[in-house]
Amino acid sequence: MKNKLIFVTGLPGSGKSYLIHNDAKLSRLPHVDIMDIYSKYPETTVFGGWEIAQDKMIAFALDLMNNGNTDVTCEAILLPGTPSRARLERVLKENKISHCFINVDASYETCMSRVNVDYKIAHSTKDDGRLTYCQKRIDILNSYRSKGLIK
Numbered sequence: 122m123k124n125k126l127i128f129v130t131g132l133p134g135s136g137k138s139y140l141i142h143n144d145a146k147l148s149r150l151p152h153v154d155i156m157d158i159y160s161k162y163p164e165t166t167v168f169g170g171w172e173i174a175q176d177k178m179i180a181f182a183l184d185l186m187n188n189g190n191t192d193v194t195c196e197a198i199l200l201p202g203t204p205s206r207a208r209l210e211r212v213l214k215e216n217k218i219s220h221c222f223i224n225v226d227a228s229y230e231t232c233m234s235r236v237n238v239d240y241k242i243a244h245s246t247k248d249d250g251r252l253t254y255c256q257k258r259i260d261i262l263n264s265y266r267s268k269g270l271i272k
Contacts, residue, residue, distance in 0.1 A: 123219045124186050126179070130199040130206070131225035132271065133258035134232035134239075137196050140225055147194050151185040153178050155197035156254070175209055183218070198261065200224075200270060229271050233262055 127147065129137045138154075141147045158174045158181075159165050165174035175197075182193045199206045201224060213220050227235075236258045243251035265271045 124190065124192050125219035125221060126182050126186065126213075127192055127194045128199060128209075128220060128222045129194055129196050129225060130201075130222055132198065132200070132227065132229070132232045132265065133261050134235035135225045135227040136235075137225050140223070141194050141196060150192050150194050151182075151189060152194045152196065153182045153185065155195070156257075159257070160254075171205055172208065175205065175212070179209075179212065179218070200265070203270060229262060229266055233259070236262065 127150070129141055129147070131137050141152060155174055155178050158177050162170075162174065162177065164170050165177070178195055178197065182195050185191070186193045199209060199222075201222075212218075236255060240252065240255040240259070242248075243255050262271075
């Protein structure tokens with residue numbers, strides 16, 4: 122059976138990481154989180170350079186898949202119907218990369234509530250890196266909402 126990239130997608134705070142870390146199969150697989158790529162490569166952000174981040178995520182995941190002869194999970198926002206999701210689907214198809222999508226759905230209010238809990242923890246522990254990460258997640262949620270991509 123051919124190995125595949127398993128994209129776990131959804132809004133920040135929707136439960137993507139929770140699913141990956143708590144599912145019996147997914148938790149055993151190598152994992153690439155696009156937020157780690159945004160953090161590692163300053164030229165990539167959710168608001169610009171996301172194409173570069175997607176390409177890096179695919180390259181890292183394919184390297185893990187080919188070297189370990191295993192499926193790989195890729196965690197990213199990539200909502201259905203968005204330009205970033207459409208581009209990714211096109212790249213995967215053009216390159217004949219076996220893949221599937223698992224979309225984790227949660228309301229804006231639920232996602233914002235979860236992210237705010239994380240933000241409060243980061244604030245109380247004075248964890249600047251986590252605060253910055255939480256603020257990015259809040260900005261993403263608000264951006265998607267202002268563009269009408271979520272309600």
